[in-house]
Amino acid sequence: xxxxxxxxxxxxxxxxxxxxxxxxxxxxxxxxxxxxxxxxxxxxxxxxxxxxxxxxxxxxxxxxxxxxxxxxxxxxxxxxxxxxxxxxxxxxxxxxxxxxxxxxxxxxxxxxxxxxxxxxxxxxxxxxxxxxxxxxxxxxxxxxxxxxxxxxxxxxxxxxxxxxxxxxxxxxxxxxxxxxxxxxxxxxxxxxxxxxxxxxxxxxxxxxxxxxxxxxxxxxxxxxxxxxxxxxxxxxxxxxxxxxxxxxxxxxxxxxxxxxxxxxxxxxxxxxxxxxxxxxxxxxxxxxxxxxxxxxxxxxxxx
Amino acid sequence: xxxxxxxxxxxxxxxxxxxxxxxxxxxxxxxxxxxxxxxxxxxxxxxxxxxxxxxxxxxxxxxxxxxxxxxxxxxxxxxxxxxxxxxxxxxxxxxxxxxxxxxxxxxxxxxxxxxxxxxxxxxxxxxxxxxxxxxxxxxxxxxxxxxxxxxxxxxxxxxxxxxxxxxxxxxxxxxxxxxxxxxxxxxxxxxxxxxxxxxxxxxxxxxxxxxxxxxxxxxxxxxxxxxxxxxxxxxxxxxxxxxxxxxxxxxxxxxxxxxxxxxxxxxxxxxxxxxx
Numbered sequence: 001x002x003x004x005x006x007x008x009x010x011x012x013x014x015x016x017x018x019x020x021x022x023x024x025x026x027x028x029x030x031x032x033x034x035x036x037x038x039x040x041x042x043x044x045x046x047x048x049x050x051x052x053x054x055x056x057x058x059x060x061x062x063x064x065x066x067x068x069x070x071x072x073x074x075x076x077x078x079x080x081x082x083x084x085x086x087x088x089x090x091x092x093x094x095x096x097x098x099x100x101x102x103x104x105x106x107x108x109x110x111x112x113x114x115x116x117x118x119x120x121x122x123x124x125x126x127x128x129x130x131x132x133x134x135x136x137x138x139x140x141x142x143x144x145x146x147x148x149x150x151x152x153x154x155x156x157x158x159x160x161x162x163x164x165x166x167x168x169x170x171x172x173x174x175x176x177x178x179x180x181x182x183x184x185x186x187x188x189x190x191x192x193x194x195x196x197x198x199x200x201x202x203x204x205x206x207x208x209x210x211x212x213x214x215x216x217x218x219x220x221x222x223x224x225x226x227x228x229x230x231x232x233x234x235x236x237x238x239x240x241x242x243x244x245x246x247x248x249x250x251x252x253x254x255x256x257x258x259x260x261x262x263x264x265x266x267x268x269x270x271x272x273x274x275x276x277x278x279x280x281x282x283x284x285x286x287x288x289x290x291x292x293x294x295x296x297x298x299x300x301x302x303x
Numbered sequence: 304x305x306x307x308x309x310x311x312x313x314x315x316x317x318x319x320x321x322x323x324x325x326x327x328x329x330x331x332x333x334x335x336x337x338x339x340x341x342x343x344x345x346x347x348x349x350x351x352x353x354x355x356x357x358x359x360x361x362x363x364x365x366x367x368x369x370x371x372x373x374x375x376x377x378x379x380x381x382x383x384x385x386x387x388x389x390x391x392x393x394x395x396x397x398x399x400x401x402x403x404x405x406x407x408x409x410x411x412x413x414x415x416x417x418x419x420x421x422x423x424x425x426x427x428x429x430x431x432x433x434x435x436x437x438x439x440x441x442x443x444x445x446x447x448x449x450x451x452x453x454x455x456x457x458x459x460x461x462x463x464x465x466x467x468x469x470x471x472x473x474x475x476x477x478x479x480x481x482x483x484x485x486x487x488x489x490x491x492x493x494x495x496x497x498x499x500x501x502x503x504x505x506x507x508x509x510x511x512x513x514x515x516x517x518x519x520x521x522x523x524x525x526x527x528x529x530x531x532x533x534x535x536x537x538x539x540x541x542x543x544x545x546x547x548x549x550x551x552x553x554x555x556x557x558x559x560x561x562x563x564x565x566x567x568x569x570x571x572x573x574x575x576x577x578x579x
Contacts, residue, residue, distance in 0.1 A: 049400040054477070057469035062457040064442050067469060067477040 003112055005044035009076055009120075011083040015228060016117045016125040018087040020180045024213030026200040027128030027181060028088065029240070030220040035086045037232050040075035043085070046112050048072055051093035051105055072109070074116055084228060085120055087113050092180050106180055110187040117193060124194040126227065128220050129181035131199035132207040136266035137248050141201035141219040144168070146177060148189040148196070156196055159223050198223050205263060206248065214240035309405060310354045316381040316388070316414050322516055323388045323416040325406070327423065327471060328376070332498040334424035334491060338508040339389050345520045348380035348389055352409055359395035359402050377402075379409060385518050388414045394471045403478040411482070418446070419479050419486035421472040422508055424501075427492035430553035431536065435507040438490045440473070442480040446487050453515060455489075494553075495564070496571045502529045539574055546570055 019031040048069035058066040070091035077084045093105040117125055131144040142163050145156040156162060165175045177185065177197055188195035200216030207213075218237045225232040252260065324342065326335030342348065354377035356362060365372045377392035388410060395402040410416035425438065438456040441447045450457060463469055472488040479486040491508050493501040506525045513520050540547035549559055549567045559567065 049478075053399055054469045054474055056463040057461070057473045057477075058463075059440055059459055059461040062438075062440055062459045063444065063447060064440055064473060064476050064480070067473060 003044055003046055003074075003116055005074075005116075006042060007044075009043070009078070011076060011078065011085065011120045012081070014076070014083040014085050014120055014122045016085040016087065016113075016122045017128070017224060017228075018089075018113055018125060018181075018184055019128045020089040020092045022092075022179060022181060023130035023132065023207050024200075024202045024211070024216055026130040026202060026213055026216040026220060027198075029212055029214055029217035030200070030224060030237075031086065031088060031128055033217070033221060033236055034224060034230075034232060035075055035077075035088065037236075038077045038079075038084065038230065040077040040084065040086055043074040043076045044116070045074065046072040046089075046109065051109060052091060076120075079230065081229065084230075085117065085122060087116070089180070106183055107187070110180060110184045111191075113184060114187050114191050114193060117188075118191065122193065124196070125184065125188050126224060127181045127184045127195065127197045128224070129177060129179070129197060129199045130202045130207065130213070130216055132204055133201040134266055135201055135203050136263065137203045137206060137215070137245065137252070138267065141213075141216040143219045143223045144199040144201070145223070146175075146185065146197045146199070147194070148185040149194055152194060152196060159226055161219060162198075162223060196227075198227075203266070211247075212240075212244065214244050309358065310352055310409060312352045312409075312413065314349075314351045316351050317383060318381065318386055318388070318414045321381075321386040321388050321414045321416050323390060323410050323414070323419045324512065325390045325392075325419060325421045325472075325475065328391065328393045330422075331424040331426055332493045332501055332504065334493055334501060334504045334508070335422040336391060337505045338422055338512075339391050341505060341509055341525065342382075342387070342512065342518070342520075343380050343389055346382040346385055346387065346518065348382045348387075350378055350380050352379040352413070353377060354392070354402070354405055354409075359398055360393070361396055377406075379414075381414065385516065387516060387518070388416055399471070399474060400478065403475050406475070407478060407482055407484065411484070416484065418449075419475070419484055420512075421475055421486065421488040423470070423472055423488065423490050424493050424498075424504060425490040426495050426498065428553070428558065429492065429494060430550050431494045431497055431501070431503065431533075432550075432554055435501075435504050436492045437507055437511060438492075440476065440488045440490075442476045442486045446485040449485070450487060450515075453511065496567045497575075498568075499572055499575045500532075502532050539571075543570065 017031055017034065019027040021028050048071065052069045054067045054069050056068040057064065058068070070089070072089045073087070075086040075088070093109055114125070135141065140161070142161050143159070145159065145162045145164060147153060147156050153164070157164065176182070177199070181197060185195045185197050198220050200220040202213045202216045214237055218234065218241055221232060221234070221237055252263070255263070324339055326339040328336050330336055356375045356377070360375040365374055367373065375393040378390070380389040381387070382389070390406060390410070410419070427436070436456055437454070438459055439450055440459060441450065441457070447457060476486045476488055489508065489511065491504045493504040502525065506522065506529055509520065509522060509525060512518060513522060540550060546567060549563050552559060
């Protein structure tokens with residue numbers, strides 16, 4: 001079980017950005033765009049067979065040619081200032097029954113990622129994911145930020161369009177970050193490394209569906225580019241946002257008017273401080289989710 | 304008993320070089336498990352090791368199949384005179400690569416295994432009166448050459464389709480290749496309406512191993528069993544004209560409707576259950 005490095009570049013004061021898939025693929029979309037825009041080079045990989053069941057076999061002429069596993073790759077980019085290391089996992093290791101990693105395998109994988117971060121002298125790690133929030137899909141997603149050390153609070157508060165858990169009504173600064181995007185914060189803390197998780201908001205009525213939510217990714221991308229001090233063109237993500245919004249709008253338009261009326265209330269909700277009109281009740285929420293579920297199941301195509 | 308190890312070694316086999324035959328209990332029609340049971344019986348295979356289920360199976364209770372409580376088993380047998388090792392196991396639910404590593408460790412360390420054959424069944428739409436076909440997938444060109452004088456379909460092209468995943472046999476074949484152990488998975492076709500007991504498919508695999516590994520097994524008992532089963536199916540056909548009609552269509556290379564197929568499967572399963 002281990003890491004295979006293709007090269008060992010000397011990196012200057014590097015920062016790591018790590019990500020695994022999750023709700024709306026918010027983190028992975030953002031981090032992958034950042035990696036491509038920066039033209040980061042492949043650095044190595046975590047050998048996948050200890051963590052995953054293979055997903056594809058290739059047999060040609062009666063001979064097994066290839067067995068393919070989900071990839072877990074490291075990339076790097078020299079910037080002349082703070083160099084950047086990326087880790088992108090295609091899947092979270094699990095026992096097959098759960099969507100998110102937990103237990104021994106997840107802990108082993110998180111430690112391997114941190115091993116590489118420390119080997120190259122990283123002083124900080126960013127992870128990324130999604131935050132399910134009572135927002136409307138036409139609203140700009142905010143970014144929930146969770147650092148693993150108190151000393152980072154002032155810094156993360158300074159990032160534009162971000163909120164802390166304590167800014168969110170009824171949370172009192174508490175919550176959970178499921179899976180490896182969260183676990184990595186803990187493992188980094190245990191091993192003395194600063195880490196910050198940035199989570200783009202996804203509307204509560206969309207998060208349960210297996211579709212990407214690029215609007216959340218865009219907000220994450222903006223925060224990461226600020227944090228890393230890198231200017232990133234938003235053209236690609238803007239195109240994805242437009243396409244996704246059109247698709248969501250077309251489903252939204254087909255919702256019964258009473259349901260749409262309820263969901264429209266979310267346009268006015270600033271959930272840190274609910275205001276007029278009245279917030280959606282739990283019963284409303286149940287009905288809305290049922291209706292959206294029915295619509296998505298009926299809709300052909302999509303993601 | 305091997306303390307602190309994920310397996311128990313009951314005895315150390317005395318083998319200088321050997322072949323390993325692997326079968327999974329979850330195989331289609333249990334044909335793989337059926338053939339290794341047959342080889343074990345005929346060659347008086349002796350159990351020598353067992354992989355412990357902890358860490359590989361959920362162990363959250365037991366499943367019940369055909370009224371009997373099941374429990375995962377992963378056992379090794381050896382047949383000294385034939386330099387043959389047999390591994391029969393349930394497919395693990397977790398830690399697949401570690402499990403396969405353990406299988407190969409035991410095979411290499413205690414049995415000096417040089418080649419691996421993984422056996423299994425493949426559902427076919429052909430009638431039971433048609434010959435069974437043996438397909439092979441190898442992990443090296445050397446193994447392809449070794450098998451070239453047998454009558455096998457050995458030029459298959461295949462790629463995992465969306466929503467499916469590779470078989471555990473492919474995983475083992477790949478893991479063996481990483482250790483430079485030559486391997487082949489062998490798939491025998493069996494009619495879709497005889498998945499509960501296709502002796503002809505077992506016979507096909509037994510014949511292959513008898514010839515390839517020079518086992519000198521007298522196969523007359525399985526021949527008799529096959530002949531008896533065929534005779535009984537012929538009786539069923541004469542008694543139930545509609546079933547006869549379905550099988551005749553298959554014999555004429557015609558396909559059945561979903562309803563016809565389901566009825567054929569149901570009636571044959573019922574008959575096989577009564578027969579047992």
